[in-house]
Amino acid sequence: MNARVVPETGTLLLPQPYLLFLGDTTIAGFAKTAQGLRDWAGDKCVGEFALPAATVSTGLTPMTPAEAVAAGARALVIGVANAGGIIPPAWRPALVEALEAGLDIVSGMHVRLRDVPELAEAADRLGRNLIDIRTPPASIAIGTGRKRSGKRLLTVGTDCALGKKYTALALHRAFVGRGIDATFRATGQTGIMIAGSGMPMDAVVADFEAGAAEMLSPDAPADHWDVIEGQGSILHPGFAAVSLGLLHGSQPDVFVVCHEPGRAEMLGTAGFGVPPVDDIVDLTLRLGRRTNPAIRCGGFSFNTSQLDEAEALALMARESERLGLPVGDPVRQGAGFDALVANCLSA
Amino acid sequence: MNARVVPETGTLLLPQPYLLFLGDTTIAGFAKTAQGLRDWAGDKCVGEFALPAATVSTGLTPMTPAEAVAAGARALVIGVANAGGIIPPAWRPALVEALEAGLDIVSGMHVRLRDVPELAEAADRLGRNLIDIRTPPASIAIGTGRKRSGKRLLTVGTDCALGKKYTALALHRAFVGRGIDATFRATGQTGIMIAGSGMPMDAVVADFEAGAAEMLSPDAPADHWDVIEGQGSILHPGFAAVSLGLLHGSQPDVFVVCHEPGRAEMLGTAGFGVPPVDDIVDLTLRLGRRTNPAIRCGGFSFNTSQLDEAEALALMARESERLGLPVGDPVRQGAGFDALVANCLSA
Numbered sequence: 001m002n003a004r005v006v007p008e009t010g011t012l013l014l015p016q017p018y019l020l021f022l023g024d025t026t027i028a029g030f031a032k033t034a035q036g037l038r039d040w041a042g043d044k045c046v047g048e049f050a051l052p053a054a055t056v057s058t059g060l061t062p063m064t065p066a067e068a069v070a071a072g073a074r075a076l077v078i079g080v081a082n083a084g085g086i087i088p089p090a091w092r093p094a095l096v097e098a099l100e101a102g103l104d105i106v107s108g109m110h111v112r113l114r115d116v117p118e119l120a121e122a123a124d125r126l127g128r129n130l131i132d133i134r135t136p137p138a139s140i141a142i143g144t145g146r147k148r149s150g151k152r153l154l155t156v157g158t159d160c161a162l163g164k165k166y167t168a169l170a171l172h173r174a175f176v177g178r179g180i181d182a183t184f185r186a187t188g189q190t191g192i193m194i195a196g197s198g199m200p201m202d203a204v205v206a207d208f209e210a211g212a213a214e215m216l217s218p219d220a221p222a223d224h225w226d227v228i229e230g231q232g233s234i235l236h237p238g239f240a241a242v243s244l245g246l247l248h249g250s251q252p253d254v255f256v257v258c259h260e261p262g263r264a265e266m267l268g269t270a271g272f273g274v275p276p277v278d279d280i281v282d283l284t285l286r287l288g289r290r291t292n293p294a295i296r297c298g299g300f301s302f303n304t305s306q307l308d309e310a311e312a313l314a315l316m317a318r319e320s321e322r323l324g325l326p327v328g329d330p331v332r333q334g335a336g337f338d339a340l341v342a343n344c345l346s347a
Numbered sequence: 348m349n350a351r352v353v354p355e356t357g358t359l360l361l362p363q364p365y366l367l368f369l370g371d372t373t374i375a376g377f378a379k380t381a382q383g384l385r386d387w388a389g390d391k392c393v394g395e396f397a398l399p400a401a402t403v404s405t406g407l408t409p410m411t412p413a414e415a416v417a418a419g420a421r422a423l424v425i426g427v428a429n430a431g432g433i434i435p436p437a438w439r440p441a442l443v444e445a446l447e448a449g450l451d452i453v454s455g456m457h458v459r460l461r462d463v464p465e466l467a468e469a470a471d472r473l474g475r476n477l478i479d480i481r482t483p484p485a486s487i488a489i490g491t492g493r494k495r496s497g498k499r500l501l502t503v504g505t506d507c508a509l510g511k512k513y514t515a516l517a518l519h520r521a522f523v524g525r526g527i528d529a530t531f532r533a534t535g536q537t538g539i540m541i542a543g544s545g546m547p548m549d550a551v552v553a554d555f556e557a558g559a560a561e562m563l564s565p566d567a568p569a570d571h572w573d574v575i576e577g578q579g580s581i582l583h584p585g586f587a588a589v590s591l592g593l594l595h596g597s598q599p600d601v602f603v604v605c606h607e608p609g610r611a612e613m614l615g616t617a618g619f620g621v622p623p624v625d626d627i628v629d630l631t632l633r634l635g636r637r638t639n640p641a642i643r644c645g646g647f648s649f650n651t652s653q654l655d656e657a658e659a660l661a662l663m664a665r666e667s668e669r670l671g672l673p674v675g676d677p678v679r680q681g682a683g684f685d686a687l688v689a690n691c692l693s694a
Contacts, residue, residue: 142585142586142615143584143585143586144584144585144615144616144617145584145585145616145617145619146617201553202552202553202554203552203553203554204552204553205549205550205551205552205553206548206549206550206551206552206553206556206588206589206592207549207550207585207586207588207589209553209588209589210584210585210586210587210588211585234591234634235634235637237490237491237492237557237595237637237638238489238490238491238492238554238557238558238595239489239490239554239557240557240591240592240595240634240637241553241554241556241557241588241589241591241592241595242553242554242556242588244581244587244588244591245553245587245588248584248585248587248588268489268491269491269492270491270492270493272492272637283633283634286630287581287582287587287630290582290584290587290619291584
């Protein structure tokens with residue numbers, strides 16, 4: 001049940017602020033969603049709620065659902081994953097407690113909240129919403145390619161899971177920091193929770209993929225920037241359909257190529273090497289020109305988490321020289337990232 | 348309700364032979380599906396069934412559902428469209444009569460058969476299947492890009508609705524006529540009805556688009572050809588996601604570019620010109636190499652229905668000379684089409 005959509009665009013709309021639910025998690029990596037929400041939407045999180053067995057914390061104030069409601073919370077967000085992608089029986093009394101306290105529940109898990117009978121029963125009894133972010137809004141139109149007003153930036157990648165969301169969030173933050181009127185446009189589960197709205201692009205029926213991206217970044221004032229979270233890679237053998245529909249529908253003026261130096265093989269494939277950034281630039285220009293003839297590459301965002309500082313800076317300087325465009329790491333920040341931001345915004 | 352899938356592949360499987368239903372149609376263009384079934388699957392059609400008001404005929408023997416069952420029919424196929432894409436009240440008693448006679452019902456319309464209460468009630472009471480071809484099978488895996496055995500041909504296009512299905516059917520027929528072991532692989536509503544199985548690629552969730560195409564053309568003997576019906580165009584601003592997922596998942600050895608000379612604007616777009624065939628060849632090679640490094644263009648299939656014979660032959664000869672590859676029209680047949688078939692099969 002996705003009861004709410006943004007009236008202006010028809011994309012998903014989440015009730016905020018949030019109480020972050022950590023379940024009984026003892027492995028920090030499983031709480032990445034909660035940590036991402038703390039880092040990028042801290043002003044929309046009133047606190048955290050964990051079962052006694054949990055050992056992981058976001059550092060936010062622990063509180064019960066009733067205390068969270070008193071502090072203004074409107075939804076509990078399931079901020080943890082687990083190995084099976086399910087909602088284990090141990091979590092269910094706590095989730096029912098949240099519904100009874102007056103919170104909706106937001107989930108990005110594969111299992112539907114409504115498929116858990118206790119939750120469906122309690123939500124219906126109490127008039128609460130169970131919101132599965134993987135369920136797209138009901139009404140999406142076919143893409144038309146019509147040019148929209150305002151400016152758009154899209155992050156693209158040489159592979160999945162290497163920093164397209166993080167890069168878009170960091171660029172958006174930098175744009176706003178420079179006084180630019182900008183909106184982060186989310187296309188995946190965690191991004192949608194952070195933004196409080198968005199479009200789950202990987203869950204949209206293929207015929208409507210470009211149309212969904214068109215809905216996500218509607219007409220805007222001429223100097224407004226939409227900073228759009230990319231998905232997959234145009235050269236990923238499994239996910240390129242998502243990437244191309246998102247590219248055509250986003251009609252970006254500028255794209256930033258996200259890459260992890262040293263990664264050898266594409267995620268979830270057998271024997272597919274990660275393509276060179278040059279190939280992604282070239283294909284994105286050729287395909288992107290279809291809906292925006294003025295598309296250009298703003299530069300590169302490298303995920304250098306596997307390198308030490310000196311190696312990372314030397315590599316980015318070399319690649320920037322070779323490619324003739326800025327290369328930055330949004331986690332390390334610094335001069336390379338500043339140059340990337342400036343080049344994206346240059347007319 | 349899609350009760351049936353091909354055990355080998357998990358793609359849709361339709362009960363055959365068919366009784367073709369023409370409703371109360373008076374406009375021949377609305378009966379294109381029935382006419383396509385007569386032309387390409389005539390051996391799977393026992394007859395036609397029309398309401399008294401209909402003036403259109405396929406030329407097949409008129410019969411009642413009971414007569415069709417006696418002649419071996421297992422399903423009634425809705426072979427007509429209408430302006431609203433709905434199942435009008437006037438059709439419903441005839442469809443219930445078919446269920447009562449022992450036929451399943453197959454539909455490629457936008458409306459779901461089960462959403463018509465009379466049909467749902469009768470099917471449940473009688474144990475019949477209501478099969479909506481736009482509903483993909485439930486279980487589709489993510490694409491992996493793994494190379495499969497056997498040979499594959501994919502038709503691609505400069506736009507929608509200009510002959511990709513017809514070309515694939517004609518190439519398949521020509522291959523079989525030359526003693527080649529070949530299978531037509533259907534990706535759209537009419538194609539699936541003709542083949543009796545297939546995958547509705549435009550209705551698959553985008554994340555699974557390439558995986559669905561992988562299911563459609565499974566491992567096969569080394570000298571077997573799958574001839575795969577293309578969808579959309581890699582340069583269509585609304586539908587390219589479908590085209591790219593189908594290209595990656597089909598991993599074709601050979602592709603044939605379908606084009607309608609003289610068509611100015613892409614279907615359903617405002618102001619998007621039809622791209623030159625050269626651009627489609629180049630992009631299909633670049634993107635298709637990701638899952639089949641040996642991909643090549645076999646030639647071109649032109650829809651010359653708007654030209655007279657002399658103009659059509661002169662244009663195809665000129666373009667064949669310019670492009671260095673065969674150009675044929677599968678409706679006109681003749682030397683150009685024969686050369687196209689031969690070049691697709693050349694090692």
